[in-house]
Amino acid sequence: MTNFIKDPVVMMAERNPDPVFSNDELVFSDQEKRLIERWKSQYPTVDGAIMRVLWLAQEKFGFLPPEVIRLTADEVGIPYANAYGVATFYTQYYKKKRGKHVLDVCTCFSCQVCGGYDILHYLESKLGIHVGETTDDGLFTLQEVECLGACGSAPMLQVTNGRYVMDLTHERVDALIDTLRKGKTPEFTSVTLPQDEDELGGNRRSDVKEFQASSPRPVSETVR
Amino acid sequence: MAKITIDKTIFEFEGDQPSLLQFCLDREIELPHFCYHPAMSAPANCRQCLVEIGNPERDRETGQIMVDEEGNEVIRFFPKLMTSCSENISDGLVVRTQRSSDLVRRAQKDNLEFLLINHPLDCPICDQAGHCPLQNQAYKYGPEGSRFEFRKVSKPKHIRLGPRVVLDAERCINCTRCTRFTSEISKSHQLTIVERSVKNYPMTPPGIEFDEPYSMNVIDICPVGALTSEDFRFKARVWEMSSTPSITTTNAKGSNCYYWVKDNRVLKITPRTNMNVNEFWLADDDRLDYERFNDDRPPGPTVDGEASSWEDGYARAAHILGNVDGNRIAFLGSAHASVEDNYLLARLAEKLGTAAPMYIEHVEVGSGDDWLRTDDRAPNASGCARLGFTVADADLFGPRLKGGEIDVLYVLEDDPVSTGLCTSDDLHGVSVILHHYNESNQTLPLATVSLPAATVVETVGTFVNIDGHAQRVRPAKAIRGVNRTLAMEIGRSRADQHGTPFDRWYNEENLINCQPGWVSVPGVANALGLDMPTTNPKAIMAELASTNSAFEGATYSAMGEYGIRLSEIGETV
Amino acid sequence: MEVKPTGQSKAGDWKNFQRVLLPPVKDLHKLEVYEAEGGYQTFRDALSTAKWTPPAVTEEVQQSVLRGRGGAGFPCGLKWTFMPPVDENVPRFLCCNADESEPGTFKDRQLMEYNPHLVFEGILLACYAMSIKTAYIYVRGEFADWITHMEAELEKVYAKGYVGQNILGSEFSTEIVIHKGAGAYICGEESSLMDSLEGKRAYPRVKPPFPAQKGIWGYPTTINNVETLACVPLILRYGGEWFSQIGAERHPGPVLYGISGHVNRPGVYEYPTGMLITDLIEQVAGGMRNGKKLKAVVPGGSSTPILTAAMIDGVTMDAETLRDAGSMMGTGGMLIMDEDTDIVAWLRRVTHFYHHESCGQCTPCREGTGWLENIVSRIEEGEGNIRDLDLLVDLCSQMEGRTVCALADAAAWPVRYTIERFREEFEARCRPSLVPGAEVMETVE
Numbered sequence A: 001m002t003n004f005i006k007d008p009v010v011m012m013a014e015r016n017p018d019p020v021f022s023n024d025e026l027v028f029s030d031q032e033k034r035l036i037e038r039w040k041s042q043y044p045t046v047d048g049a050i051m052r053v054l055w056l057a058q059e060k061f062g063f064l065p066p067e068v069i070r071l072t073a074d075e076v077g078i079p080y081a082n083a084y085g086v087a088t089f090y091t092q093y094y095k096k097k098r099g100k101h102v103l104d105v106c107t108c109f110s111c112q113v114c115g116g117y118d119i120l121h122y123l124e125s126k127l128g129i130h131v132g133e134t135t136d137d138g139l140f141t142l143q144e145v146e147c148l149g150a151c152g153s154a155p156m157l158q159v160t161n162g163r164y165v166m167d168l169t170h171e172r173v174d175a176l177i178d179t180l181r182k183g184k185t186p187e188f189t190s191v192t193l194p195q196d197e198d199e200l201g202g203n204r205r206s207d208v209k210e211f212q213a214s215s216p217r218p219v220s221e222t223v224r
Numbered sequence B: 001m002a003k004i005t006i007d008k009t010i011f012e013f014e015g016d017q018p019s020l021l022q023f024c025l026d027r028e029i030e031l032p033h034f035c036y037h038p039a040m041s042a043p044a045n046c047r048q049c050l051v052e053i054g055n056p057e058r059d060r061e062t063g064q065i066m067v068d069e070e071g072n073e074v075i076r077f078f079p080k081l082m083t084s085c086s087e088n089i090s091d092g093l094v095v096r097t098q099r100s101s102d103l104v105r106r107a108q109k110d111n112l113e114f115l116l117i118n119h120p121l122d123c124p125i126c127d128q129a130g131h132c133p134l135q136n137q138a139y140k141y142g143p144e145g146s147r148f149e150f151r152k153v154s155k156p157k158h159i160r161l162g163p164r165v166v167l168d169a170e171r172c173i174n175c176t177r178c179t180r181f182t183s184e185i186s187k188s189h190q191l192t193i194v195e196r197s198v199k200n201y202p203m204t205p206p207g208i209e210f211d212e213p214y215s216m217n218v219i220d221i222c223p224v225g226a227l228t229s230e231d232f233r234f235k236a237r238v239w240e241m242s243s244t245p246s247i248t249t250t251n252a253k254g255s256n257c258y259y260w261v262k263d264n265r266v267l268k269i270t271p272r273t274n275m276n277v278n279e280f281w282l283a284d285d286d287r288l289d290y291e292r293f294n295d296d297r298p299p300g301p302t303v304d305g306e307a308s309s310w311e312d313g314y315a316r317a318a319h320i321l322g323n324v325d326g327n328r329i330a331f332l333g334s335a336h337a338s339v340e341d342n343y344l345l346a347r348l349a350e351k352l353g354t355a356a357p358m359y360i361e362h363v364e365v366g367s368g369d370d371w372l373r374t375d376d377r378a379p380n381a382s383g384c385a386r387l388g389f390t391v392a393d394a395d396l397f398g399p400r401l402k403g404g405e406i407d408v409l410y411v412l413e414d415d416p417v418s419t420g421l422c423t424s425d426d427l428h429g430v431s432v433i434l435h436h437y438n439e440s441n442q443t444l445p446l447a448t449v450s451l452p453a454a455t456v457v458e459t460v461g462t463f464v465n466i467d468g469h470a471q472r473v474r475p476a477k478a479i480r481g482v483n484r485t486l487a488m489e490i491g492r493s494r495a496d497q498h499g500t501p502f503d504r505w506y507n508e509e510n511l512i513n514c515q516p517g518w519v520s521v522p523g524v525a526n527a528l529g530l531d532m533p534t535t536n537p538k539a540i541m542a543e544l545a546s547t548n549s550a551f552e553g554a555t556y557s558a559m560g561e562y563g564i565r566l567s568e569i570g571e572t573v
Numbered sequence C: 001m002e003v004k005p006t007g008q009s010k011a012g013d014w015k016n017f018q019r020v021l022l023p024p025v026k027d028l029h030k031l032e033v034y035e036a037e038g039g040y041q042t043f044r045d046a047l048s049t050a051k052w053t054p055p056a057v058t059e060e061v062q063q064s065v066l067r068g069r070g071g072a073g074f075p076c077g078l079k080w081t082f083m084p085p086v087d088e089n090v091p092r093f094l095c096c097n098a099d100e101s102e103p104g105t106f107k108d109r110q111l112m113e114y115n116p117h118l119v120f121e122g123i124l125l126a127c128y129a130m131s132i133k134t135a136y137i138y139v140r141g142e143f144a145d146w147i148t149h150m151e152a153e154l155e156k157v158y159a160k161g162y163v164g165q166n167i168l169g170s171e172f173s174t175e176i177v178i179h180k181g182a183g184a185y186i187c188g189e190e191s192s193l194m195d196s197l198e199g200k201r202a203y204p205r206v207k208p209p210f211p212a213q214k215g216i217w218g219y220p221t222t223i224n225n226v227e228t229l230a231c232v233p234l235i236l237r238y239g240g241e242w243f244s245q246i247g248a249e250r251h252p253g254p255v256l257y258g259i260s261g262h263v264n265r266p267g268v269y270e271y272p273t274g275m276l277i278t279d280l281i282e283q284v285a286g287g288m289r290n291g292k293k294l295k296a297v298v299p300g301g302s303s304t305p306i307l308t309a310a311m312i313d314g315v316t317m318d319a320e321t322l323r324d325a326g327s328m329m330g331t332g333g334m335l336i337m338d339e340d341t342d343i344v345a346w347l348r349r350v351t352h353f354y355h356h357e358s359c360g361q362c363t364p365c366r367e368g369t370g371w372l373e374n375i376v377s378r379i380e381e382g383e384g385n386i387r388d389l390d391l392l393v394d395l396c397s398q399m400e401g402r403t404v405c406a407l408a409d410a411a412a413w414p415v416r417y418t419i420e421r422f423r424e425e426f427e428a429r430c431r432p433s434l435v436p437g438a439e440v441m442e443t444v445e
């Protein structure tokens, strides 16, 4: 990510970009429409459903170019400008196309003092890109994010708004990249409660394969 | 009665009250503010209107207000400063503004410092300079220098949001007035704030033009120069123009406005608040309706297509009228002309023994909305109807002309040909006397006598809007030729000016050779030797107000700056 | 200025504390297991026992002295009483705040993963107590996996008839809807959360009116944190009296401590409130990593003022003691930092967080957060000057208490207190000159 305070330039999104998706593609399936109707019914006014529908659209189309945002607005029945304002407010909505896998590395707070930046820099050199960029093969986008609520397992990252990969080391990062390159998704991992380790002998969930026990965090080499 | 204390002054009030900020503004207690607008929700986001607020402390047991040793009420102030725009008024409230509180002064200054750190401070090239709330308040309440030593955030500039509005996001202070306008007032929903944190700014979503018919209102309500008019950009600085309160005339709403004039040219039109007519707003059509006042104006009267003097024009018109039978003359009044001008025309017709004038209806079905734009595209059809004029019917009028029933057509400030009331052919062999505003008038080539008329920005007169609201217009610019009434009115309408050659705004340039109807219609009458005693518009209205129930009470002083609502006209009219 | 509490632990015999929020039960997150452990029985009782009228439930919660676990520590039962009297024509809402984005906080996620039904049951009881027919769980968008897990369990709860129309044959009906956020810290702030739910840009609202008067869609609304609501079934099951006896007297109950940073065993721990910070570090979290010395503790998420090692002696984790010690309980997300920590760099990253997460609505926060980051960043780079430190404190004063929501305060406090408490470190990084950018004149004398 370019350092905003060093280069405080706000770039405007293109006013009239060519659509990425054709009108034929810009439709929700009947099943999706049923979901949308259900979400709409869950709020006193349909507006409440917009965030869910934006999520659905992002999963379907990969990102949210203007024509997709417009589609969501029409589907929910709210003004396009409102949907656009919402889409640009939240960081998890991709207004621009990203790589196939987005690596959101937490460098905030606890992660910072436990090597979050080390992981970020390791990924930068491993993937040959700077933070904020996408690899030439379109596979990976690297981003720096704020606290993801997994501070006890710092440093950590999230893959494409989904899986948390915690307790990162260079080896774990290597393994993650291999997994993703193979087209696989990393396993969901439960973080063990230290008290459970003492009282239950480790993870309490029988339906989870991977778990992460409590251990000292790495020493950070870099803090920015 | 309930009371509130503001800076040690006690104000009494009754019933529901607006916010504390509005309460103060209504009493001319100045409180700096940006985001608050009386017509819209109050997000309290600019944080400029902070004040100290307290309530009298009550004894827990007795509920009595506690007093100190000196007998003063003990006031418990909120620990935090509160935004007056979001604060309701309640009995006993004690308020300290910047006038009496260091804390408030300090907070207002601090806030302005924050507002300015990312502001480009490009006032020398900003259209808003001179009437910019940010500039004014920064002078008055702001810090002296800047402690900000970093690069300012750069944001999109010179962005055409739509055909008429240009955005400079760097100047924007994110008050959200513009987006609230499109979501709460016009409901076009064409604008939104995009992005987040210091990166945010107002924008249309991609692929959308900000082209709603009321788009330019955001220019006035923007408290900085972030939104400017594509049309007006860099034309003139505010202090180079005079502004005159009047009304707009593109339709029958009679929205209140200011005409901004420099060198006798109207350069822009902005809304003037009138809660009974247009509230705070003005349609874009109304704002852009000024070129016809400046350009396309006739050089002077003509007779048989040749330039003539006013006297020769009147004489020829009198000659034509005097030589036909009254019932072979047709008079067309005008929904564009004032009540006074139409009234004088009616008097002329009456004296010549002709039927009452008719007028052309300018209704374009579907062109209006249910807000400030009516389907009727003329400002004074109601005035004509109240004078007892009927609408001229194209199905009857053309055939009458063609059929040779009429020898003379007298047209007041309208254009029967372009409006389709009749064709050029129909007028073959008919003598036409025409009072007209513009050269492009399509009846003009057929006129035997043409008498250039003063437009709404050059005259004094009364217009009645679609809801029966009678309002005065005032001269915003001078015309050629001296007229005492006009000179006096010009002096009155442009505050702190006197309408004399010594006046700062007085200017010899661009004077149009035209006359108000209330000068030229009597001019014709006099040439006919007819007596037309009341030719002063003010006196005309005084007379109508007392003699014609359709105009009851509509004197100049009663109409004042905001007009009066006339009573409904009865069935008989 | 510093009041040094001489206090002992207020957590009693914490070593033998029996966990209740996260009791040691395998697969407790599954409905069957939760029920087998007596789950939903409290809710059944509330619906079927004459004693448990809605006001009685609220009363019991008030008895418990439960204070909100979302950061502000507001008494939960009292908050519930702010709801206006029921009017059948006016909908009312509950919102469970699962936005958990305060840096250093990660306990709600663990709670939702391991004991989601306790949260659901708490929500149902709260709805019952306040006659609410719709509850939203606002979960931050990043918790996608946990949302999936919870949705699956919620479906089971619906199937079992604990949620929906005429629950368990009673008159009481309520719906639970999970709302997925999409990446904005500010959505944790209750009024911004309401705007977000309404499908708007998440702008905090001016208060008053408070949510109980004018909440979601303008209707009466109560907002509580996940952990707060999870305490409710326990309070009803074991009694408010029981709850109020756990931990610190004025801030009682079991609490989830999320300990991160330079300790040997970071993680989420359940203990009574009022634990000594030193006990939490040394005995609970296994002591400092690599035997390093403690430098600083941030006791309750990034906005709570940092405490130096010297300041934590005898300080316990409860609102009153922490306030006296110069900080706050916040979310109970504790960051422990050792002697090698670069506190200037750390503060720079904290200021970046608030700059990035300001909603941008109001002036002091939108502009101030960026200014703070600029200055701290300059100091970190060795380009600052000592005057900058005073300017920073000044700017904090210009932000605190002057904004729509408390994010600006949350951004200012770390700056104010970190500079106050680690001033030498900041000074050491500054240029001695008063003039920014001027060369240091070392050679003159």
Ligand SMILES: Cc1cc2nc3c(=O)[nH]c(=O)nc-3n(C[C@H](O)[C@H](O)[C@H](O)COP(=O)(O)O)c2cc1C
Pocket: C067, C068, C069, C070, C071, C072, C073, C074, C076, C097, C098, C099, C100, C101, C102, C185, C186, C187, C188, C189, C190, C191, C223, C224, C225, C226, C228, C229, C405, C406, C407, C410
């Ligand atoms: C900037 C800001 C962020 C907040 N984030 C959260 C959050 O992520 N989770 C939370 O439960 N409360 C958060 N809060 C506190 C909420 O506004 C609210 O006080 C809380 O949800 C009430 O629940 P409680 O009384 O049960 O603690 C935040 C407050 C502020 C000012």
Ligand code: SF4
Pocket: B171, B172, B173, B174, B175, B176, B177, B178, B179, B202, B218, B221, B222, B223, B224, B226, B227
């Ligand atoms: S453009 Fe003007 S009106 Fe709109 S938000 Fe910015 S300052 Fe306010």
Ligand code: SF4
Pocket: C186, C203, C204, C357, C358, C359, C360, C361, C362, C363, C365, C366, C403, C404, C405, C406, C407, C408
């Ligand atoms: S204080 Fe910050 S986050 Fe809160 S409303 Fe203002 S700008 Fe938004």
Ligand code: FES
Pocket: A106, A107, A108, A109, A110, A111, A112, A146, A147, A148, A149, A150, A151, A152, A154, A156, C103, C104, C105
């Ligand atoms: S600081 Fe990285 S997850 Fe909380």
Ligand code: FES
Pocket: B032, B033, B034, B035, B036, B043, B044, B045, B046, B047, B048, B049, B050, B083, B084, B085, B086
């Ligand atoms: S006018 Fe009150 S905060 Fe803007």
